[in-house]
Amino acid sequence: MRRGVLVRVVAVGFAAAAVAFAVAFFIPWLPTPASKEADRIDFVFWFVTVICIAIFGLVVAVILYSVVRFRARPGDDSDGAPIHGHTGLEIAWTAVPAALVTAISVVSAVALAENDHLPKRHLQVNVTAQQFAWSFSYPKYNGLTVSSLHLPLNEAVELKMRSKDVIHSFWVPQFRQKQDVVPGITTRVVITPKRVGTYPVVCTELCGEGHALMRAEAVVMRPQAFAAWAKAQVQAAAKASQGAAGGGPGLAAFNSNGCSGCHTFKPAGSKATTGPDLDNLKMDAARAGKPLAAFVRESIVDPNAYIEKGYQPNIMPSTFKSLPKQQLDALVQFLTAGQK
Amino acid sequence: MTSAVAAHDELHAGSKPPPRGWRRLTAAGWLRVPWMTALFFGIGLGITLLVRWAEGWHPIWDGQVITTVELAAVPFGFLAGLGGFDYWAGYAIGSPTRPEDHSGHGAYSWRDYFRVNTDHKVIGVQYLVTTIFFFVAAGLLAMIMRAELARPGMQFVGNQVFNELFSVHAALMIFLFIIPAFAGLGNYVIPLMIGAPDMAFPRLNALSFWLLPVAGLMMLSSFFVPGFGCGWTGYAPLCSTHQELGAVFFNMGVQWAGASSIMTALNFLVTIITMRAPGMTFWRMPLLVWANFTTSLLVVIATPFIAGSQFMTMFDHIMHTNFFNYEAHGYVLGYQHIFWFYSHPAVYIMMLPGFGIASEVISTFARKPIFGYRLMALSLMAILVLGFSVWAHHMFVSGMAPWLRVPMMVTSVVIAVPTGIKVFSWLATLWEGKLNFSTPMLFALGFVSMFVIGGLSGIYLAAVPIDIDVSDTYFVVAHIHYVLFGGSLFTIFAGIYYWFPKMTGRMYNEKLGKLHFWLTFIGFNATFFPMHYLGIQGMPRRVSDYVPRFTDLNFFISIASFFLGASTLVFLYNMIVSWARGEPAPANPWRALTIEWQVSSPPPVFNFDEIPQVVGGPYEYGVPGARHAVFNGDRVVEEEEVRT
Numbered sequence: 001m002r003r004g005v006l007v008r009v010v011a012v013g014f015a016a017a018a019v020a021f022a023v024a025f026f027i028p029w030l031p032t033p034a035s036k037e038a039d040r041i042d043f044v045f046w047f048v049t050v051i052c053i054a055i056f057g058l059v060v061a062v063i064l065y066s067v068v069r070f071r072a073r074p075g076d077d078s079d080g081a082p083i084h085g086h087t088g089l090e091i092a093w094t095a096v097p098a099a100l101v102t103a104i105s106v107v108s109a110v111a112l113a114e115n116d117h118l119p120k121r122h123l124q125v126n127v128t129a130q131q132f133a134w135s136f137s138y139p140k141y142n143g144l145t146v147s148s149l150h151l152p153l154n155e156a157v158e159l160k161m162r163s164k165d166v167i168h169s170f171w172v173p174q175f176r177q178k179q180d181v182v183p184g185i186t187t188r189v190v191i192t193p194k195r196v197g198t199y200p201v202v203c204t205e206l207c208g209e210g211h212a213l214m215r216a217e218a219v220v221m222r223p224q225a226f227a228a229w230a231k232a233q234v235q236a237a238a239k240a241s242q243g244a245a246g247g248g249p250g251l252a253a254f255n256s257n258g259c260s261g262c263h264t265f266k267p268a269g270s271k272a273t274t275g276p277d278l279d280n281l282k283m284d285a286a287r288a289g290k291p292l293a294a295f296v297r298e299s300i301v302d303p304n305a306y307i308e309k310g311y312q313p314n315i316m317p318s319t320f321k322s323l324p325k326q327q328l329d330a331l332v333q334f335l336t337a338g339q340k
Numbered sequence: 341m342t343s344a345v346a347a348h349d350e351l352h353a354g355s356k357p358p359p360r361g362w363r364r365l366t367a368a369g370w371l372r373v374p375w376m377t378a379l380f381f382g383i384g385l386g387i388t389l390l391v392r393w394a395e396g397w398h399p400i401w402d403g404q405v406i407t408t409v410e411l412a413a414v415p416f417g418f419l420a421g422l423g424g425f426d427y428w429a430g431y432a433i434g435s436p437t438r439p440e441d442h443s444g445h446g447a448y449s450w451r452d453y454f455r456v457n458t459d460h461k462v463i464g465v466q467y468l469v470t471t472i473f474f475f476v477a478a479g480l481l482a483m484i485m486r487a488e489l490a491r492p493g494m495q496f497v498g499n500q501v502f503n504e505l506f507s508v509h510a511a512l513m514i515f516l517f518i519i520p521a522f523a524g525l526g527n528y529v530i531p532l533m534i535g536a537p538d539m540a541f542p543r544l545n546a547l548s549f550w551l552l553p554v555a556g557l558m559m560l561s562s563f564f565v566p567g568f569g570c571g572w573t574g575y576a577p578l579c580s581t582h583q584e585l586g587a588v589f590f591n592m593g594v595q596w597a598g599a600s601s602i603m604t605a606l607n608f609l610v611t612i613i614t615m616r617a618p619g620m621t622f623w624r625m626p627l628l629v630w631a632n633f634t635t636s637l638l639v640v641i642a643t644p645f646i647a648g649s650q651f652m653t654m655f656d657h658i659m660h661t662n663f664f665n666y667e668a669h670g671y672v673l674g675y676q677h678i679f680w681f682y683s684h685p686a687v688y689i690m691m692l693p694g695f696g697i698a699s700e701v702i703s704t705f706a707r708k709p710i711f712g713y714r715l716m717a718l719s720l721m722a723i724l725v726l727g728f729s730v731w732a733h734h735m736f737v738s739g740m741a742p743w744l745r746v747p748m749m750v751t752s753v754v755i756a757v758p759t760g761i762k763v764f765s766w767l768a769t770l771w772e773g774k775l776n777f778s779t780p781m782l783f784a785l786g787f788v789s790m791f792v793i794g795g796l797s798g799i800y801l802a803a804v805p806i807d808i809d810v811s812d813t814y815f816v817v818a819h820i821h822y823v824l825f826g827g828s829l830f831t832i833f834a835g836i837y838y839w840f841p842k843m844t845g846r847m848y849n850e851k852l853g854k855l856h857f858w859l860t861f862i863g864f865n866a867t868f869f870p871m872h873y874l875g876i877q878g879m880p881r882r883v884s885d886y887v888p889r890f891t892d893l894n895f896f897i898s899i900a901s902f903f904l905g906a907s908t909l910v911f912l913y914n915m916i917v918s919w920a921r922g923e924p925a926p927a928n929p930w931r932a933l934t935i936e937w938q939v940s941s942p943p944p945v946f947n948f949d950e951i952p953q954v955v956g957g958p959y960e961y962g963v964p965g966a967r968h969a970v971f972n973g974d975r976v977v978e979e980e981e982v983r984t
Contacts, residue, residue, distance in 0.1 A: 029876050041805045048803055052796040059767065059792045063785060066770035071777070072707070077931070079962035080708035080773035090712050093764040094757060101753035101799070108803040109746050115805060116742070166578040167672065169737065169812055173878035176809040180738045182673065183577060184666025187739035200887070204812035204880040206571045208578060209499040212883035312499055 009065050016064070017057030024049055034174035034195040034220060040111040041176040047107050051100050115177070118190050122156040125149065129161065129168035129181040131317050132210030132274075133258040134201060141230045144237060147261030147270070148217040149201060152226035156192045164319065169205035172218050180205055193220040210315035213274045216261055250334020253327045257320065267338040275316060276308040282339045284308055296335050300328065368423025369455060380417025384409045404585055407565070408658050411592040415554040423456045424547045445542070446945040456550065458542035460531050461943065463549050465843060467524025468836065470549075471517050472915075474556045476908065478512035481505050483905050490898035492888050502884035503569030504586065508559055510572035511590055514690070515597040516556040518828045522693035523548075523604045525835045526632045528843060530608060532936035532943060533626050535617025535952040535969065540610040548603040555597035562589035571882060573683070574649075576664030576675040580656035591654040598643045601689075605639035608632050617935070617969065619954030624968075626934050626958040627716055631696025634720045638685045638692070638727065646682035649675055673740055680731035688727045690824060692720060694831030695762055698784045701834050702766050704932040705781035706773030709959040711765045719758035726755045736807045745804050752802035759795055763788060778930075779853030783834035786861050790826025794819060797872065812882075815875025821868045833860070833911070840915070841929050845942045846922030852914040856907060863904030870897055933968040934958050 033039055070080070126137045127149075137145040151157055161170060161181040170189065171178040174197075179189035203214035221229060237252055251268055254260060260270035265278040276284065285295035288306040298305050300323070303316035323331070359367040366372060388409045392400045419425065423444075431437045444458045453466055485505050488496050497505065527545065531538055539545045562568035566584030579587050612633050616625070625633075652663040653675065662668035664675045703710045710716055732740060732748040766788050775781070797819040800806045810816065833856075840848045870893050875881070879890050886894065928937040935952055936943070952969040960966030 027873065029873060031877055041809050044803055044805045045800070045809075048800055048806065052799060056792065056796060059763065060789065062767040062770070063789055066767070066773070066775065067777075067785070070706075070770060070773050070775050072774040076774060078707070078774060080706055082709055082960070082962035083711065083768075083772065084709050085712040085715070086768075089768065090715050090761070090765075094761060097760040098754070098757050101756050104799065104803055105746075105750050105753055108749060108805055111805045112745065115808075166582050167575055171812075171878075171880070173809075173876075176805075178737045178808050178811065182666075182739045184670070184672050185739060200878060202878060202880050206503070206575070206578065206882045208582065209503065209569070211503070212499065212880075212885040215887075312494065314500065 009061050012065050013057045013061030016060035017053050020053045020056050024053060031173045032195070033176065034172075034193060034197060034199060035176065036192040036194050037115040037190065038174065038176040039194075040114055044104075044108055044111050048104055051104065055097075116190060118158055119156045122158055122190075123152065124158050124160060125151075127159050127161040127170060127181065128164065129170070129203070129207075129214075130164040130258070130319060131166065131208050132203070132214040132315060133261045133317060134170075134203075134214070134216040135256070135258040135261065138230065141234050142237070144230065144233050145256040146233065147255065147258050147272070148219060150219045150221060150226060150229055151191070151193045152223045153193055153196055153220055155223065156190060159189050159191065161187045161189070166207050167205050168203050168207045168214065171202045171204045172199050173202070174199045175218070178204060196220050196222060208314075209312070213262075213315055215274065248334065249327070249330040250332075250337075253323075253331045254334060257323070257327075257331075259331075262316070265335070265338065267334070276311055278335060279338070279340075281335060292339065293332055293336050296332050297328070300331065368421075368426050370422070372423070373418055373421035376421030377414055377417035380413045380420070381410060384413030404588075404658060407585060408588050408592070408654070411558060411588065412595075415551070415558075415596060418554060419547065419550055422550060424550050426456075427543050444546070445538075456546045458538070458546050459945065460527050460539045460542065460545060461843070461947075463545050464524050464526075464528025466549050467520055467527055467552070468843075470552055470556070471521040471524060472912075474512050474516035475521070476912070477556075477560065478509050478517060479905055479908060481509040481512070483902065485509065486898040486901040488884060489886070490895050492886055492891055492894075494885060497884075499884050500567065500569050503571075503882070504563055504567040506882055507568050507571050507590070508562060511559050511568075511593065512556065513824070514572060514686070515594060516552065516559065518690045518824060518832070519601060519686070520552055520597070521832050522632075522635070522690070522828075523601070525697070525832070525839065526608060526628070526693060527604070529839060529936055530629060530632055531611060531615070532842075532939065532947060533629055533934055534612060534615060534620055535935050535948065535954065536611060536615035537947045539607050540615055541607050544603050545607050548600040548607070551596045551600035551603075555593045555595075555600065558589050558593040558596065562586040562593075565589065573679065574653060575679075576653050576656065576670075576672060577666065580653040580664055583657065587657060588654055591650040591657075594650045595647055598647045601639050602643050605636035605643075608636040609640065612636075617952050617954050619969075621954075623714065623717075624954055624957055625717075626696075627699035627710060627713070627720075628693070628696030630717045630720055631692045631694075631699075634724045635689055635692045638689050638724055641728070642682045642685040642689070644682075645678050646686075649678040649682070652678075673735070673738060676735050676738055677731070677740070680734045681728075684731040684734065685727045687823070688723055690828045692723065694787065694828050695720065697831045697835040697838070698766060698787055700932075700934065701780045701784040701838050702769050702788075703959045703961065704838075704930050705776045705778060705784070706770050707776075707961045708769055708773040709957070709961055709963070711768035711771075712761070713957065713959065715761055716765055719761045722758040723755060726751060726758070730755060733802055733807070736804050737811050749802055749804050753799060756795065756799060756802075763792060763795070777854075778837075779848070779850060779857055780834045780838035780930075782854060782857040783830050783837065786857065787827060787830035787834065790822055790830060790864070794822030794826055797822060810875055812880060813875035814871040814879045814881055817881050818868050818871035818875060821864075821871075825864060825868065830860075833857075836915075838930070839936075840918070841925030842936060842941045842943070844919045844922070845925055845940075846918055847925045847929065848918040848922060849914050852910055856910040856914060859907035859910060860904065863900055863907050866900035867897055867904050933960060935969045938969060938971070 030042055030045065033042055124139055126139065128135045135145055135147055136149045137143055161179060163181040163183040165183060168181040169178060170181055175191050177189050177191050179187050181187060197220055199218045201216040201218050203211060207214060254268050260268055260272060262272050262274035263278045264271050264273060281296060282292060285292045288295055301321040303318060304313045307313050364371050385406060388406050389400055427437060444456055446459045447453055447457065447462045453462060457463060484497065485502065488502055565586050568586035568590045570579035570583050570587060574590060612629060655661040656663055656665055662670040664670045664672050666672050699710055699716065729751040730748055732744050733752040736745055801819060837848060837853055874890060874893055879886055925941045927940050938952065939948060950972050952971050954969045955967050958968050960968065
């Protein structure tokens with residue numbers, strides 16, 4: 001009898017665990033990992049999952065078996081067996097979970113220590129967050145500042161992050177790494193990209209009205225391609241600041257202030273869609289009933305003055321009103337010159 | 341019972357004749373509320389203007405400052421008008437008072453539920469009805485959110501309004517529903533369970549209830565000023581220097597709800613420690629009493645921390661202090677440390693009473709003693725102690741000191757041990773029982789299975805590397821709803837159905853109760869389980885908009901959530917109709933052993949005509965001849981039986 005009961009409970013338990021197992025392994029839960037840190041985190045994830053499936057199977061087995069087997073027959077008003085406890089069982093279900101969580105702690109602590117380790121040879125990127133845009137600058141490349149994060153393959157990167165206003169949080173699901181960006185302190189996170197591709201950068205800490213739209217991109221490139229990209233960007237920035245060709249200082253201001261993170265503008269080569277397309281400023285100005293240059297300037301220093309249809313007020317940072325006059329003039333010049 | 345009513349009428353008649361004419365305006369009650377509220381508004385305004393004028397601060401008329409002061413002053417006017425302070429005020433000015441003044445005790449008509457009433461049973465019902473009102477309100481806010489999230493892009497509300505929706509939804513559910521709903525159930529049941537005539541401080545009890553509607557309306561009205569859109573966690577600096585006036589409505593609402601919580605907890609502690617019936621030793625207390633005891637300790641120790649954190653953000657916002665202002669070397673992360681030092685224990689404040697209810701219900705409907713009673717009580721105490729050592733697991737990605745992460749992870753996973761003991765003990769209680777699947781039992785079993793899922797996803801979140809990936813995503817949204825909906829709310833439903841016959845004297849409709857359970861159970865899982873996937877895949881929490889690849893799943897979740905919302909209508913219908921026209925309930929419909937079932941349904945106004953004598957444990961089902969409590973009358977009957 002007792003053995004029969006045990007066999008049946010174990011059978012139900014295995015069935016429940018099999019269902020949980022199917023849910024865990026046949027649904028692609030984790031995005032394809034794109035960093036070495038992600039591999040370690042995924043290992044911890046599956047380690048915990050196996051333990052959880054075992055516990056879940058046990059609990060479901062006992063509940064289902066009890067619900068079927070110990071259901072009171074209609075009209076049966078009698079009581080159950082007066083069992084008050086069992087010291088051995090109670091010790092077992094204190095000790096076994098304690099051992100399991102200890103194992104989880106150890107595995108997690110090891111993975112955490114490895115993920116925090118920064119090799120001597122690494123690239124540093126300074127990340128700046130503000131409502132509601134990201135910008136990334138590369139001290140190694142002359143302080144080059146861009147609005148989407150470019151990283152070389154297989155090289156450890158240390159992101160040093162600062163916020164200009166409130167708390168933001170940097171997350172790339174494929175890298176698995178996340179770190180809050182806190183005003184007043186510099187936080188850091190280590191990422192070693194291992195897959196070429198373009199991944200979303202997501203702000204995960206509520207940072208105000210435009211929080212949902214605070215997105216950017218992380219681009220992982222082969223080392224040669226990255227070097228070429230960085231060189232081209234540095235040259236373009238240098239040219240721009242000399243006013244030699246192309247957009248001149250206006251383009252530099254456009255990129256370093258994060259405009260390209262949200263707006264599409266052909267002369268700057270940006271394709272972001274969070275804010276209105278700046279290639280159509282002429283039409284927008286007409287709709288707002290203002291001369292082009294005045295409209296552009298107003299839209300930078302006071303973004304809520306005119307809101308393009310289909311967009312929301314209070315999303316664009318209001319901090320640009322404190323731009324130096326020179327930069328602002330260059331930006332207005334760059335934007336108006338770029339209209340057909 | 342009749343003698344108690346007669347005694348009460350005597351007291352009632354002897355204390356105060358009902359006021360007539362213009363005196364009705366000065367007697368405690370709703371006629372005194374409007375002018376006293378206006379009076380306190382005026383006092384608040386006067387003091388503010390006077391101070392600003394005297395100090396030479398300009399402008400003298402500052403809307404923000406005045407509103408903030410009034411959020412403190414006006415509720416005092418309301419409470420004073422209603423009569424919440426009458427006894428103490430009378431005592432303070434030297435008018436004659438009687439310690440045994442029962443004039444405000446008990447409900448003889450529905451009107452008595454709308455005044456300051458000192459009867460713990462009336463207060464319990466007031467609590468439950470009020471909290472269910474806020475539950476429905478907060479649920480409707482969630483429905484609006486899900487409607488907006490059914491499609492990417494913005495359809496119904498703007499970004500700021502969306503942020504206000506989830507902020508107020510969480511604030512109401514936590515501070516105005518789960519915490520006070522448990523306080524309400526405890527208020528009704530605990531004194532009956534321990535054989536006490538009332539709570540230790542009935543007037544304080546009445547006051548703590550009336551603070552709740554004040555706090556709730558304050559949080560709801562944040563929508564009407566430029567709003568509160570920084571999340572119920574109220575992180576600085578977004579919620580201090582970067583937020584509109586609405587945030588102050590939250591800061592102050594938390595003060596009122598927190599004060600209510602602390603006063604009730606003190607009341608529970610003193611009641612449980614000093615007012616147990618003869619023979620009710622700690623090791624004979626029902627587990628719900630143990631649960632409320634530990635919860636009350638948590639509330640008393642932890643709640644002052646959230647009060648402090650909200651005052652500090654409010655002062656940063658209104659008074660230009662620099663607690664969390666980084667520009668003046670304030671400590672931004674300090675807010676989170678103080679906030680979570682309350683808000684993690686708050687998770688247990690929202691769960692331990694549910695553990696207690698589950699123990700009562702499972703034991704009664706399995707017809708078996710609770711398995712490992714003493715270990716069940718001790719594991720509550722273990723959770724209480726450990727609960728204070730884990731707060732920073734909410735901050736693994738916050739930028740706090742890195743060395744703090746591993747110790748906090750260890751304490752967090754260790755809490756799984758006492759929690760596991762409780763789950764395994766409930767399972768063992770089912771074993772070899774005679775299970776009756778009435779609605780309370782369905783909700784209790786639903787709670788155990790859903791809470792296991794919530795607990796296991798909690799292990800993922802406690803493991804630092806996984807938490808770094810999924811914190812602040814929809815995975816967390818799924819986790820907290822498995823814990824607070826699958827955990828707390830299921831046990832609240834179990835408790836309401838279980839004690840409904842005792843409270844109303846009528847039976848609820850069993851078929852509708854079961855229908856409500858199954859609709860809720862299915863709708864709940866369909867709504868919240870897919871959120872785990874969304875979170876891991878890259879959808880952050882607290883967003884009004886998302887990238888198009890999440891559209892299908894979000895649409896599915898929205899439909900499921902409307903289904904879940906609709907299931908609440910079955911509950912409300914059942915409660916209202918059964919309360920009005922349900923079958924009369926017997927004293928002990930569940931054949932339970934605890935003391936509240938040994939008196940009539942509803943109980944006499946003063947609970948017990950004679951004090952019960954506790955002679956054994958509370959769950960001695962199946963033990964021949966075992967009793968939990970006996971009344972003198974019983975003893976006489978037994979002696980007569982012996983004689984014949």
